[in-house]
Amino acid sequence: MADVAKLAGVSSQTVSRVSNGHESVIPATRDQVLAAMRQLGYRPNSAARALRYGRFNTIGVILFSLASTGNSRTVEAIATHAAAEGYAITLIPVDVPTQDNVLGAFTRMGELAVDAVIVIMEIHLLDAATVTLPPGVYVVVVDSDAGDRYSVVDTDQADGARQAVHHLLGLGHETVWHVSGPETSFASQRRAQAWRSTLEAAGRPVPEPLTGDWSARSGYAAGLSLADEPGCTAVFVANDQMALGLLRAFHERGRAIPDEVSVVGFDDIPDSAYFPTPLTTVRQDFAEVGRRCVQRVLTQIREGQAAQPGTDLVPTQLLIRDSTATAPPVAETIAARKPKRR
Amino acid sequence: MADVAKLAGVSSQTVSRVSNGHESVIPATRDQVLAAMRQLGYRPNSAARALRYGRFNTIGVILFSLASTGNSRTVEAIATHAAAEGYAITLIPVDVPTQDNVLGAFTRMGELAVDAVIVIMEIHLLDAATVTLPPGVYVVVVDSDAGDRYSVVDTDQADGARQAVHHLLGLGHETVWHVSGPETSFASQRRAQAWRSTLEAAGRPVPEPLTGDWSARSGYAAGLSLADEPGCTAVFVANDQMALGLLRAFHERGRAIPDEVSVVGFDDIPDSAYFPTPLTTVRQDFAEVGRRCVQRVLTQIREGQAAQPGTDLVPTQLLIRDSTATAPPVAETIAARKPKRR
DNA sequence: CGCACGGAAGTTTACGTTAACATCACCGCC
DNA sequence: GGCGGTGATGTTAACGTAAACTTCCGTGCG
Numbered sequence: 025m026a027d028v029a030k031l032a033g034v035s036s037q038t039v040s041r042v043s044n045g046h047e048s049v050i051p052a053t054r055d056q057v058l059a060a061m062r063q064l065g066y067r068p069n070s071a072a073r074a075l076r077y078g079r080f081n082t083i084g085v086i087l088f089s090l091a092s093t094g095n096s097r098t099v100e101a102i103a104t105h106a107a108a109e110g111y112a113i114t115l116i117p118v119d120v121p122t123q124d125n126v127l128g129a130f131t132r133m134g135e136l137a138v139d140a141v142i143v144i145m146e147i148h149l150l151d152a153a154t155v156t157l158p159p160g161v162y163v164v165v166v167d168s169d170a171g172d173r174y175s176v177v178d179t180d181q182a183d184g185a186r187q188a189v190h191h192l193l194g195l196g197h198e199t200v201w202h203v204s205g206p207e208t209s210f211a212s213q214r215r216a217q218a219w220r221s222t223l224e225a226a227g228r229p230v231p232e233p234l235t236g237d238w239s240a241r242s243g244y245a246a247g248l249s250l251a252d253e254p255g256c257t258a259v260f261v262a263n264d265q266m267a268l269g270l271l272r273a274f275h276e277r278g279r280a281i282p283d284e285v286s287v288v289g290f291d292d293i294p295d296s297a298y299f300p301t302p303l304t305t306v307r308q309d310f311a312e313v314g315r316r317c318v319q320r321v322l323t324q325i326r327e328g329q330a331a332q333p334g335t336d337l338v339p340t341q342l343l344i345r346d347s348t349a350t351a352p353p354v355a356e357t358i359a360a361r362k363p364k365r366r
Numbered sequence: 367m368a369d370v371a372k373l374a375g376v377s378s379q380t381v382s383r384v385s386n387g388h389e390s391v392i393p394a395t396r397d398q399v400l401a402a403m404r405q406l407g408y409r410p411n412s413a414a415r416a417l418r419y420g421r422f423n424t425i426g427v428i429l430f431s432l433a434s435t436g437n438s439r440t441v442e443a444i445a446t447h448a449a450a451e452g453y454a455i456t457l458i459p460v461d462v463p464t465q466d467n468v469l470g471a472f473t474r475m476g477e478l479a480v481d482a483v484i485v486i487m488e489i490h491l492l493d494a495a496t497v498t499l500p501p502g503v504y505v506v507v508v509d510s511d512a513g514d515r516y517s518v519v520d521t522d523q524a525d526g527a528r529q530a531v532h533h534l535l536g537l538g539h540e541t542v543w544h545v546s547g548p549e550t551s552f553a554s555q556r557r558a559q560a561w562r563s564t565l566e567a568a569g570r571p572v573p574e575p576l577t578g579d580w581s582a583r584s585g586y587a588a589g590l591s592l593a594d595e596p597g598c599t600a601v602f603v604a605n606d607q608m609a610l611g612l613l614r615a616f617h618e619r620g621r622a623i624p625d626e627v628s629v630v631g632f633d634d635i636p637d638s639a640y641f642p643t644p645l646t647t648v649r650q651d652f653a654e655v656g657r658r659c660v661q662r663v664l665t666q667i668r669e670g671q672a673a674q675p676g677t678d679l680v681p682t683q684l685l686i687r688d689s690t691a692t693a694p695p696v697a698e699t700i701a702a703r704k705p706k707r708r
Numbered sequence: 709c710g711c712a713c714g715g716a717a718g719t720t721t722a723c724g725t726t727a728a729c730a731t732c733a734c735c736g737c738c
Numbered sequence: 739g740g741c742g743g744t745g746a747t748g749t750t751a752a753c754g755t756a757a758a759c760t761t762c763c764g765t766g767c768g
Contacts, residue, residue, distance in 0.1 A: 025724060034746045040726055048746060070415035070479045072724035080413065080479070082456065089489035091444065091636075096438040100431065103459040112478055114424065114454050117445040136454055137412045137422070137479055160764050240640035269640040294433075298611040300642040367754060377718045382756055390716060414754035417723050 025066065032060035043068055059363070074137060083139035083321055087115045088145050093236065093265075093293045094142055094310055098166065101314025102142060109322055118145070125148050140321040140356055142166065146210055161326035162331070164317050167211050171335030177316045181211050183305040184340035185218035188260045188288040189305070191342055193226055195286060196351035197258035202233040202247040203270065205262040209238075215290065235260070240269035247273025257285055257351050264289040264296045264305055271300055271347070280348035292343055302345035312338045385410055416479060418421035425663055426480035428458045430487050432581065435607075435635045436652055437486055440508065443656025444484060446665065453662055456480055460487070482663040484508065488552055504660050504666035504673070509553050513677030517666070519658045523553050526648040526682035527560035530602045530630040533646070533684055535568055537628060538693035541602035544575040545588040546606040547610065551580075555631065557604050578604070582611035589615025599627055599693050606631040606638045606647055613642055613689070622690035634685055644687035654680045 031034040034053060041049050042057040049057075060066070083106050090096045103113050114136060140162040145224030165174045192200045202219045216233055223230045228242045234249065236242030243266025251255050251274050261267040267289035271281060279285050281301045289296060290305035317337055324331050371378040376399060383391050384399040390568050391399075402408070416422045426450050432438045456478060482504040482613030507516045532541045544561045558575055565572045576591065578584030585608025592598050593616050603609040609631035613623060621627050623643045631638060634649035658678055666673050 036724090037726075037749080038747060041747090042725095044726085049745065053746080069417070069724050071413050071420075071422065072753090073726085074413035074479065075411070075417050075755090076725050076727085078753075082479070090432070090438045090445075091442065096432045099457075100433065102461060103432075103457045104461055106458060112456050112458060113443075113446045114456050116454060117442060117449060119446055133420075137424070159622055161722090182612060240637045244640050265637055268637055272640050272642055275642060295582045295607055295610055295637070298586055298614050332504065379719075379756075380717060382754095386756080392716065395717080411754050414723090416758085417725090417753090418755045418757085420723075574719090577744090 025069075027064045028057065028060045028064055031064065032056045039066075050296045062299060073155065079325075080137040080139050081110055082112045082138045083113055083318070084114045084116060084136060084141045086118060086143045088118055090117070093291060094308065097310035098144060098314045098317075099313040102317055103314075105315050105318040109318065111139075111318075111322070113273050119129060139325050140164070142317050142321060143168075146208060148254075162321060164316065164320045164331075166313060167209070169210055169214070169335075171333060173333055175320050175331045176332060176335040177313055177320060178335065178337060179211070179308045179313060180215050180337040180339050181214035182213045183219035183337075184290060184308070184342075185260065186214040187340065187342040188221040188290070188306050189219055190343070192258040192260065192286055192288060193228070195258075195348060197286065198255070198351070199223060199228040199231060199258070201231050201250055201259045203243060203250075203255065203259060203266055204233050204235050206237050207235065212262055214317050219260055231256075236266045238263050238265060240265045240363075242266060243269030244273045246270055248277070250274075251277035258287075258348075260288050260290075262290055264291045264293045264303060265298075267296070267303055267305070267347075268299055269328065271303075275300060282347050284352060286348035286351070288342075288348060291354075297345060299347075302347040304345045305343050307341045307343050309338050309340070367410075370399065370406055370408045373406060374398045378511075381408075381559070387495045411662050414559075421667075422455055422479040422481050423452055424454045424480045424667060425660070426456045426458060426462060426478060426483040427668075428483060428485045428487065432459070432461055435633060436650065439495075439652035440486060440605060440656045440659075443653040444673065446658055447657050447660040451660065452654060453481075453664070457544075471650045473573045481667050482506070484659050484663060485510075489548060504663060506662045506666075506673075508659065511552055511556070511677075513675060515675055517662050517673045517675060518677040519655055519657060519662060520677065520679060521553070521652075522679040522681050523542070523556035524560035525601065526632060526650070526684075527557040528564045529682065529684040530648050531561055531564040532598040533686070534602065534628055534630060535564075535570070535599075538568070538695070539628065539688060540597070540620070541565060541570040541573060541600070543592055543595070543598050543601045545585060545601060545603045545608055546575050546577050547608075548579050549577065554604055556579075561602055575599075578608045579604050580607060582607045585611030586615045588612055590619070591615075593619035593621050600629075600690075601627060602630050604632055606633045606635045606645060607639075609638070609645055609689075610641055613645075617642060624689050626694060628690040630684075630690060641689075643689045646687045646690040647685050649685050651680050651682070 025038050026038050029039045038049060038053065039057055042054050085099060085102060087095055087099065088280060090099065108114050134217045138161065142164045146167060163174055165176045166176065166178055167175050168174065168281060171174060189200050200223060202216060204216040222228055234246040236246055243261060246266065247270035259270065262271055267287055270287060274281055274285060281287055287303065289303045289305035292305045296303040296305050316338065320331055367378050367381050375396060380391060380395065381541045383569055384396050384524060417449040427441060427444060429437055429441065432441065446596045448455050480503065484506045488509060502633065505516055507518045508520055510516065510518050510520065512518060514668050531542050542565060544558060547560040562572055576588040585603060590610035592601060601612065603612055609629055616623055616627060623629055629645065631645045631647035634647045638647050658680065664675055
């Protein structure tokens with residue numbers, strides 16, 4: 025900056041004014057400074073700026089993995105909206121979500137150049153965390169029920185599950201089986217709870233749920249056991265990838281979808297319309313989740329204080345495709361199933 | 367820091383020494399300082415540190431989209447390895463990959479707090495970019511053939527495609543059809559080129575390739591036209607998602623996989639083992655790509671100068687599952703196909 | 709007993725930027 | 739013609755940290 029000032033024959037303050045677009049610089053001077061900047065390849069030093077302003081214009085994102093569709097799409101939305109507001113995002117991955125690692129991430133984040141933090145993770149992992157973020161760093165959490173303590177943005181998991189179950193019951197199915205995600209996932213828990221309470225509210229029997237780990241592999245395993253389950257004509261699977269595996273298991277066992285069994289997924293990943301049977305599924309609006317995270321966090325930064333705790337639920341939408349159909353008559357179900365038992 | 371110093375009854379320099387783990391602090395003093403730090407919730411200010419050291423310990427990643435499996439897995443690997451080296455990563459998404467936007471991203475990156483940049487994008491978009499990064503900021507590029515100008519890390523696309531084609535020819539197929547990715551993608555181009563040259567080297571006819579856009583949707587469309595193609599017994603699809611769509615199209619048209627038609631994909635997304643027919647595919651090692659990017663970039667930072675241009679190719683591996691089989695006898699192919707033409 | 713030495717802690721300064729204040733020249737008006 | 743005002747630019751200081759240098763004190767040795 026001093027070099028630019030010297031070359032342009034002005035003071036460094038004038039260079040600063042030009043680089044910040046102040047108005048009180050006469051055009052001739054401005055042009056000289058700009059020319060000097062170009063010639064010297066000058067770039068403002070963001071560390072010095074951050075030091076001066078006390079802000080970094082950066083939001084930290086702590087997350088477990090980018091591998092899941094949901095996370096990567098949420099992060100992408102966060103990055104896009106943050107960019108639109110002049111904020112960059114810094115990613116802190118936690119490879120194994122133990123408390124120690126999460127703590128470490130927070131500690132590092134505390135030392136990092138961020139103005140606020142978005143946590144995409146089960147908040148349980150933070151419960152015993154004694155580490156506090158530096159005062160003035162704000163937190164928004166996704167995938168959590170800690171709305172009483174944090175500012176939470178999440179998909180309305182419960183309503184999505186409710187829609188799925190209602191859809192299936194409305195098609196005449198006696199009840200709905202469920203393949204859940206891992207127990208450690210809050211999203212999975214809420215989908216399972218809503219599935220159960222919706223069945224109970226309708227006075228239907230509640231079959232024992234199966235537990236998967238979000239992977240197609242675990243969906244396949246669940247599918248193999250459900251295919252042999254007498255009376256199973258409708259399944260609500262907690263995500264699309266598991267539904268893919270389940271579809272294949274049912275196909276292998278000769279259970280026709282949707283004629284014998286109806287299947288509903290969750291997420292609406294781009295592929296699910298091209299599954300062997302185009303999948304009826306509950307669409308999550310990840311982009312909206314990301315948008316609201318950024319909005320919350322920026323509000324906090326601008327107001328200079330943490331937002332009121334509270335949960336902000338993003339609605340879901342049931343997408344009806346070809347994997348659900350009217351329940352088969354009971355007799356037919358039994359007749360069709362019998363020969364397939366092994 | 368001054369407050370901590372006052373509370374601990376030492377100078378700020380001693381606080382600095384403690385917070386950097388210097389040895390020349392007597393344990394008693396150190397404990398006092400640590401206690402004061404805890405009491406006051408002191409965190410070192412990273413902006414000031416960056417200003418002092420001239421480094422940010424941050425790597426910028428410019429990319430088009432996180433939506434593709436490959437990108438998000440590469441970014442994840444980058445983040446993980448960078449974290450292991452004490453570096454954070456800052457994400458700069460470019461929503462629409464026009465030159466203007468890429469330029470803008472570079473400009474913003476130039477003003478950002480990063481020591482180096484990894485670009486996950488077609489380098490063509492940068493060709494006309496007159497914007498230069500600040501001197502001392504280093505670039506590594508993924509998905510590019512610009513090894514003569516930049517430091518490039520990429521999957522060995524060509525060899526992967528070659529393996530796929532050889533596998534199919536080895537099973538006795540007369541030739542191999544191809545569904546490529548978009549023409550704007552360098553990865554797609556190289557896979558297509560290698561497919562063509564491998565067929566030519568083997569003296570086989572080269573069918574007209576079909577072009578998709580990586581989506582299952584476009585693979586489905588390609589599958590619908592290939593299903594009617596006489597003599598098509600083997601298809602190399604440029605990614606797994608398109609293969610999923612193609613599988614469905616073939617299934618709808620009654621073309622059995624692998625009995626009538628063999629299919630090979632590319633990527634090895636986690637789902638591909640649970641496609642309706644478990645997919646034979648070329649595995650990309652995204653984690654390794656990410657690792658090498660970080661390694662290259664850190665080498666540059668540490669040596670203080672840009673690396674020699676050059677391309678670093680990460681090998682691929684053919685995973686043989688159930689979607690490929692020996693070519694059917696010609697007569698049978700025709701017999702089986704004929705009734706299905708519409 | 710005095711002096712050199714070494715370890716612990718303090719002091720000074722610089723990193724690059726910008727807010728706040730100071731200066732200066734020029735303009736218009738009485 | 740002097741005086742106040744206004745707009746352009748310069749000067750000073752401060753943001754928080756750490757390297758380099760300085761000071762101080764105790765120890766061991768001749």
